[in-house]
Amino acid sequence: MSLIVEHATKKFGDFTAVDDVSLTVEQGQMHGFLGANGAGKTTTFRMILGLLNPTAGIIRWNGKPITYAESPEIGYLPEERGLYPKMKVEEQLIYLAQLRSMPKADAKKEVRKWLERFEVPHYASKKVEELSKGNQQKIQLIASLLHQPSLLILDEPFSGLDPVNVEMLKSAILDFQKEGATIVFSSHRLDHVEELCDNMSILDGGKIVVGGSIRQVKRSFGKQNVRIKMDQDLSILHNITGVENFTKTHDGALLQITDETVAQRLLEESMKLGALRHFAIEEPSLEEIFIAKVGKAYA
Numbered sequence: 488m489s490l491i492v493e494h495a496t497k498k499f500g501d502f503t504a505v506d507d508v509s510l511t512v513e514q515g516q517m518h519g520f521l522g523a524n525g526a527g528k529t530t531t532f533r534m535i536l537g538l539l540n541p542t543a544g545i546i547r548w549n550g551k552p553i554t555y556a557e558s559p560e561i562g563y564l565p566e567e568r569g570l571y572p573k574m575k576v577e578e579q580l581i582y583l584a585q586l587r588s589m590p591k592a593d594a595k596k597e598v599r600k601w602l603e604r605f606e607v608p609h610y611a612s613k614k615v616e617e618l619s620k621g622n623q624q625k626i627q628l629i630a631s632l633l634h635q636p637s638l639l640i641l642d643e644p645f646s647g648l649d650p651v652n653v654e655m656l657k658s659a660i661l662d663f664q665k666e667g668a669t670i671v672f673s674s675h676r677l678d679h680v681e682e683l684c685d686n687m688s689i690l691d692g693g694k695i696v697v698g699g700s701i702r703q704v705k706r707s708f709g710k711q712n713v714r715i716k717m718d719q720d721l722s723i724l725h726n727i728t729g730v731e732n733f734t735k736t737h738d739g740a741l742l743q744i745t746d747e748t749v750a751q752r753l754l755e756e757s758m759k760l761g762a763l764r765h766f767a768i769e770e771p772s773l774e775e776i777f778i779a780k781v782g783k784a785y786a
């Protein structure tokens with residue numbers, strides 16, 4: 488049950504919103520889809536969902552080209568609100584599950600279970616518009632996974648949530664993955680992607696500029712960081728060949744180096760300066776990789 492996007496391109500008139508995007512998400516994997524505003528994430532999701540036809544390329548689910556007919560197998564949490572504001576929560580969730588071929592009695596049982604899990608059972612007979620933004624997001628997530636889809640597409644699932652609710656939704660999504668679902672999600676928080684995903688893609692101007700397993704992406708980036716904790720002034724270390732960036736921290740310094748061999752030299756030089764409390768080589772963060780590849784910070 489893998490998702491395969493092969494050379495997908497989407498043009499709106501002369502404008503290319505998605506440009507030759509290819510990626511594979513194996514069954515049970517969680518794939519992080521990153522990109523600044525307008526990079527083409529939602530357009531790619533809409534093609535995967537069969538809501539937009541690619542101008543070129545093909546999208547396969549379970550080996551077959553994806554069409555709208557597969558929609559009961561797919562769960563989608565759109566970035567913009569996709570719920571009826573005037574309809575009551577429970578009634579609406581049951582209705583949406585039935586649209587995806589779930590029998591009413593099963594839908595009712597699942598709705599109760601999810602409302603309990605997300606600690607909102609008392610909102611069952613309230614209209615969606617009466618709920619806070621965060622609670623509407625919980626209902627939106629329930630709507631996307633209630634019918635037990637095997638492919639889940641989540642566009643910014645954690646937006647508008649406080650940290651406690653982020654954890655609640657994260658654990659539900661992870662449980663869903665453990666049951667075998669294939670998940671693609673976009674987020675403006677790189678730490679969420681780093682924590683949850685096996686693989687990732689960074690989209691820029693409709694093109695994938697970085698893709699693969701997070702470990703592999705970090706390894707192939709080459710550059711690493713060295714964190715040093717000591718009381719002496721460390722700014723002289725900035726002059727060592729291979730030190731690309733020097734940031735003074737409250738307890739020492741963080742240096743970006745071109746490769747691991749520079750770390751050895753840094754260790755020797757810092758030991759000459761005085762008593763070393765801490766010296767560690769750290770892998771690059773996704774934020775650093777994003778800035779290097781896209782040329783601006785991600786947020």
Ligand SMILES: Nc1ncnc2c1ncn2[C@@H]1O[C@H](COP(=O)(O)OP(=O)(O)OP(=O)(O)O)[C@@H](O)[C@H]1O
Pocket residue numbers: 499502504522523524525526527528529530531566
């Ligand atoms: N129906 C459309 N007609 C014309 N242009 C469109 C259409 N849909 C999207 N676009 C354009 O395609 C580009 C990609 O949009 P898309 O919504 O896929 O980006 P995104 O990565 O999801 O951005 P965001 O993070 O802001 O949601 C944008 O420049 C957008 O204006």
